[in-house]
Amino acid sequence: MYRYDEFDERFVRERVAQFRDQVARRLDGSLTEEEFKPLRLRNGVYLQLHAYMLRIAVPYGTLSGRQLRQLALIAERYDRGYGHFTTRQNIQFNWPKLRDVPAILDLLADVEMHCIQTSGNCIRNVTADHFAGVAADEVEDPRPTAELIRQWSTNHPEFCYLPRKFKVAVTGAEEDRAAIGVHDVGLRLLRHPETGALGYRVLVGGGLGRTPIVGKVVREFLPKAELLAYLEAVMRVYNAEGRRDNKYKARVKILVHELGEEEFARRVEAEFAQLDGPSINADPEEVARIAAYFAPPAYESLPARSARLEAAKATNPALAGFVTTNVFPHRVPGYAAVTVSLKLIGGAPGDATAEQMRAVADLAERYSFDELRVSHHQNLVLPHVRQDDLPAVFAALAAAGLATANVGLVTDIIACPGLDYCALATARSIPIAQSVAERFRDPVRQQEIGPLNIKISGCINACGHHHVGHIGILGLEKNGIENYQITLGGDASEKTALGERLGPGIAAEEVPEAIERLVEVYLAARGAGESFIDTTRRIGLEPFKAAFQSFARKEVQDAAA
Amino acid sequence: MAKPNQPPLPSILIANDLLDGEVLFRTVSGWSPAVADALVAEDLATARQLEAEAAAATRRQEVVDAYLVEIARDAAGRPVPTHYRERIKTLGPSHRPDLGKQAAEAPAAGR
Numbered sequence: 065m066y067r068y069d070e071f072d073e074r075f076v077r078e079r080v081a082q083f084r085d086q087v088a089r090r091l092d093g094s095l096t097e098e099e100f101k102p103l104r105l106r107n108g109v110y111l112q113l114h115a116y117m118l119r120i121a122v123p124y125g126t127l128s129g130r131q132l133r134q135l136a137l138i139a140e141r142y143d144r145g146y147g148h149f150t151t152r153q154n155i156q157f158n159w160p161k162l163r164d165v166p167a168i169l170d171l172l173a174d175v176e177m178h179c180i181q182t183s184g185n186c187i188r189n190v191t192a193d194h195f196a197g198v199a200a201d202e203v204e205d206p207r208p209t210a211e212l213i214r215q216w217s218t219n220h221p222e223f224c225y226l227p228r229k230f231k232v233a234v235t236g237a238e239e240d241r242a243a244i245g246v247h248d249v250g251l252r253l254l255r256h257p258e259t260g261a262l263g264y265r266v267l268v269g270g271g272l273g274r275t276p277i278v279g280k281v282v283r284e285f286l287p288k289a290e291l292l293a294y295l296e297a298v299m300r301v302y303n304a305e306g307r308r309d310n311k312y313k314a315r316v317k318i319l320v321h322e323l324g325e326e327e328f329a330r331r332v333e334a335e336f337a338q339l340d341g342p343s344i345n346a347d348p349e350e351v352a353r354i355a356a357y358f359a360p361p362a363y364e365s366l367p368a369r370s371a372r373l374e375a376a377k378a379t380n381p382a383l384a385g386f387v388t389t390n391v392f393p394h395r396v397p398g399y400a401a402v403t404v405s406l407k408l409i410g411g412a413p414g415d416a417t418a419e420q421m422r423a424v425a426d427l428a429e430r431y432s433f434d435e436l437r438v439s440h441h442q443n444l445v446l447p448h449v450r451q452d453d454l455p456a457v458f459a460a461l462a463a464a465g466l467a468t469a470n471v472g473l474v475t476d477i478i479a480c481p482g483l484d485y486c487a488l489a490t491a492r493s494i495p496i497a498q499s500v501a502e503r504f505r506d507p508v509r510q511q512e513i514g515p516l517n518i519k520i521s522g523c524i525n526a527c528g529h530h531h532v533g534h535i536g537i538l539g540l541e542k543n544g545i546e547n548y549q550i551t552l553g554g555d556a557s558e559k560t561a562l563g564e565r566l567g568p569g570i571a572a573e574e575v576p577e578a579i580e581r582l583v584e585v586y587l588a589a590r591g592a593g594e595s596f597i598d599t600t601r602r603i604g605l606e607p608f609k610a611a612f613q614s615f616a617r618k619e620v621q622d623a624a625a
Numbered sequence: 626m627a628k629p630n631q632p633p634l635p636s637i638l639i640a641n642d643l644l645d646g647e648v649l650f651r652t653v654s655g656w657s658p659a660v661a662d663a664l665v666a667e668d669l670a671t672a673r674q675l676e677a678e679a680a681a682a683t684r685r686q687e688v689v690d691a692y693l694v695e696i697a698r699d700a701a702g703r704p705v706p707t708h709y710r711e712r713i714k715t716l717g718p719s720h721r722p723d724l725g726k727q728a729a730e731a732p733a734a735g736r
Contacts, residue, residue, distance in 0.1 A: 091644065093686045111690060113714050114725050115646035144724060159724075161645035412720060483710060484718035487690075492713075494720045544708060 065128055065435060066211050066357040068176045075218070076173045079180060083107045084166035091163065106186075108179025109165055112487050118160045119182040120172060124192035124210040124234070125153030125438040129425035132436065134175040136421035142168050147421070149406060149414040151478060151529055152231070153191050153438040154182055158485055180218060185226045187217035187299075193235040193242045194439035197360065198447050200395040204253045204262060206234040206242070208355040209291065212346055215354075216292050223299050227306035228314035230299075231271075238558070243440060245279050245560030246270040246532055248316045249298060254285070262288045268298055268328065269320030270560075272526035277317040278560045280325035282332060289351075293344040297336035301328065361433035361448055366398020370451035383458050385507065386469040391454065400451050402432075404444040404461060405468040405476060409505045412494045413479040414442030423464035431457050440529075441478055443471065473510040474518060474583070475501040478529055482522030482539060483546075489522035491539025491546035496520055496575050503576035504583075513583055516596040517556070532556035534597045535582060536563040537575060546572050552582065552608050553600050564605055566612040574619050581611045632672035633695035637663040637704050638679055639711065640691035648714055648726065649688060651675060656688065658726065660715045661703045665696065 068076070083103070090100045104110075108119040120135070135155060139147050142164045143157040150156055160168060172178055181189045190210040197205040213232055217223065223230075235242040236253040244250025250267035264286045270279025286294050302316045305323075320328045377384040392401040404424055406414050416424075424444055428436040431453045437445035449457055461467040470476045477500060480486065482493025497520055504510055519533030523540070530536030536551035547569035554563030570578055583596075585607050590599045600608070637660070638651035649656040650663035657663070666672035672693060679691035694711045696704040706712045717725015 091686070097643075097683065097689050111641060111646065113710075114648055114717060115641070159646075163644050483713055484720060489710075492719060494718070498720060546709065 065126060066123075066207075066354065072176070073173075076176070076178045076180075079107070079178065080166060080169040080173050083169060087162060087166055102184065104162075105183040106180070107165070107169070108182040109160075109162070110183065110487075112158065112485050113483070114485065115159045116162055116165070117485070118157045118165060118168060118179060119150070120155050120157070120177060120179050121182050121189040122154050122177075122438050123214050124190055124196070124207050125194050125440070126196075126207060127428075127436050127438065128175075129429040129434050129436070131175045131177055132421050132425040132428070134171055134177070136418035136425070138168055138171055139418040139421065146415050146417045148412070148481060149416065149438050149442045149444070151440050151442060151480070151527055152189060153194070153440055154189060155438070156481075158481075181214075183229075185228050185230075187213075187220070187223055187226070187230045187232065190214055190217075191231070191233045191242055191247075191440060193237055193240075194437040194441075194445050195241060195392060195401055195447070196236065196437075197358065198392065198394055198401045199237045199239070199241075200393060201239055202237040202253075202395070203255055204236045205358050206236040206251075206253055207358050208351070209236075209251065209253065209264075210234045211354050211357075212292070212351065213295065216295070216346070223303060226299075226303055227308045228311065228316075230302070230316065240556075240558035240560075241439075243529070243532065243556040243560075244270070245558070246272055246276070246529070246556065247279065249295070250279050251291075253288075256285055264288065264291060266294065266298075268332075269317040269325070271315055271317040272529060272531050273315070274312060274524045274526075275315075275317065276526070276531040276562050277321060278562065279317075280320055280328075282320075282325060282329040289345055289348070290341060292346055293339050293341040294332075294336055296344050297332045297339055300335050301331045305331075360396075361435070363396045363399060363448070364450070366396075366450065366452070368397040370398060370454070372452045373454050376455040380455070382462075382467075382469075383455055385511070386458050386467055387454060388511075389469045389473060390471045394448065396448075398451055400449050400454060402446040402449050402454070402457055402461075403439070403471045404446065404466050405470055406443050406466075407470055407476045407501065408465065408468050409475060409501050410498060412484075413477055413497050416444070420464055420466055423460065423466065427457055427460055441471075441476065443476070469507060470510060472515045472517070474504045474513050474516045474579075475510060477501060477518045477520060478533070479520040480522050480527035482520075482528075486522060488525060489539070490524075490541045491522050491548065492572070493520045493522040493528055493537075493539060496537060496539065496548065496572060499572075499576050500579055503580065513587070514595050516583075518579070519554070529556060530554070531562045532560065533563060534600065535579060540569060542569060548572060548575050550575075550578055550582075550612060552605060553597070555597055566605070566609050567616050568613075568620075570616055570619060574616075578612060578615055581615045582608055585611045632666070632669065632676060632693050634669065634672060635665050635667045635697075635704075636672055636675070636693040636695050637665055637706075638675040638691060639663075639694045639706075639714065640679065640682065640688035643686055643689055650715075651678060651682075651691075656682075660705075660726070663696075663704050665704050666693070 266283040267279035432446040479497040483489035521528035551563030
């Protein structure tokens with residue numbers, strides 16, 4: 065894992081001191097709310113419905129046991145005993161008091177954490193594949209790239225006042241688990257087909273929100289060493305030409321759309337040619353220094369198959385089920401990555417109590433080289449577990465109430481906090497997720513349905529990624545009542561696709577039954593081994609639309625009767 | 626529904642405490658964390674006074690995000706916001722009855 069050097073340490077401590085002073089000036093009346101708001105947002109402090117909210121950066125979703133323990137301590141001491149892991153691999157606390165925030169930032173700085181770049185019109189915390197360094201289909205761990213971008217972008221004087229926020233995601237794998245197609249910039253590490261050299265495919269202008277757009281490839285192959293100069297060129301074009309007259313048209317996706325991807329790419333290349341690359345690109349020594357922090361841990365030489373695990377699975381069907389859904393193959397023989405689902409039936413997606421955080425921290429320290437990940441699916445990952453240890457890890461997770469075997473299945477639902485917390489929301493998300501999970505709670509049935517991503521947002525800003533859900537649910541207000549639009553066919557993977565609306569919005573209590581109807585269409589139409597999204601692609605939207613609309617019409621008639 | 630530039634009626638003044646973020650309600654003499662204590666503006670003049678108080682209290686660094694909320698009366702005569710958003714704001718997260726104002730009120734109501 066990356067460790068702070070003296071500059072990182074000093075920078076973060078100085079920021080805490082500055083914010084402590086800013087809070088003091090706010091409280092004594094020297095700063096108005098108008099003056100204070102941009103300052104608090106630069107330190108992750110939002111005002112939500114019931115209280116302030118503090119968003120803490122988890123760079124590229126990587127945490128140590130010590131860091132997770134500190135988050136547990138903050139949850140207990142300054143919040144209500146729990147935290148919420150987000151779709152940007154961060155964590156939010158929902159109840160901090162403004163006067164306590166400087167003390168919380170001190171505790172974070174003690175474990176090399178902060179809230180910088182979690183808000184405001186800057187380059188936000190960079191996200192990455194949660195199986196970085198684990199997946200067999202990876203050409204290189206994306207985290208050194210993400211860390212390099214973090215260092216380059218943090219307080220970059222030219223990019224502190226962008227037209228709007230700017231989100232970057234990186235993957236090094238063929239299978240895209242970082243949703244790079246729906247980020248302002250998406251980077252995919254790959255090898256040049258002829259030379260074999262490492263570089264990036266660069267996508268620009270993806271995003272969700274009120275105008276969902278899939279990112280465009282502006283550079284098919286960028287040599288690895290030229291990354292920062294190229295990003296600087298992208299940022300310059302955006303900073304100079306991105307719209308500032310209308311907040312809803314200020315993201316880079318609108319600029320790429322308005323200019324056209326070819327013209328945008330041409331302007332970036334022209335800017336790139338003007339820049340003094342060597343003065344911007346990272347020093348190879350610094351790149352090597354960063355990369356060394358992400359060197360693989362000291363794995364043991366193990367057989368590819370664990371006899372101990374196989375024996376335990378044979379006598380413990382719950383363990384066998386858990387391994388099927390929550391365990392991901394590791395590139396190193398004898399190891400596995402374990403996803404700890406934060407989608408308990410009846411819980412709020414992504415929420416973890418302080419006790420649960422400590423339980424996972426214990427497991428990371430004992431079984432996973434003191435490392436864990438936050439996924440954008442709002443789950444946690446123990447990335448390097450010996451297969452021999454899986455029975456013990458499963459037992460410990462079960463004891464902590466964290467052995468829900470549903471990763472990638474219909475109840476592994478992404479949901480934003482929605483109107484239960486968020487001041488921007490137009491409808492609630494969490495109760496919808498809970499009612500759908502309750503409907504499909506039977507684990508046998510979940511297995512039978514297979515991979516199915518449901519994603520729920522409580523407003524058009526789409527923090528719950530509904531556009532790229534196989535089934536997307538968007539909560540809106542209609543005539544003073546919560547109303548939910550259902551979309552189908554979205555995909556956050558390398559086959560990025562935006563879902564299409566199936567028909568009119570429906571009431572909250574109708575959502576589980578509507579999902580049921582869609583699942584029925586799939587089950588009736590699927591071919592052997594065909595997943596929900598594959599069937600959707602093959603048969604198209606119409607059969608789903610017909611089933612949905614006949615359901616929605618009947619509901620309207622029943623309501624009128 | 627209120628007309629443009631017209632405060633909603635009847636209404637209460639709702640805000641968040643500057644220091645700790647808690648939702649507060651304007652009373653006849655100050656701020657209370659309990660919606661039952663809220664001063665209800667039944668007429669335009671009172672609503673205008675509450676609007677002026679919202680601006681003044683914001684300037685005095687007491688509260689943030691102060692605004693008027695339309696209400697109806699429940700069976701006991703207590704003000705209840707007519708919009709679901711503001712109802713959630715006066716109660717707490719709907720899936721967590723143990724949190725927010727509803728948590729404090731539930732046991733009291735049960736006694």
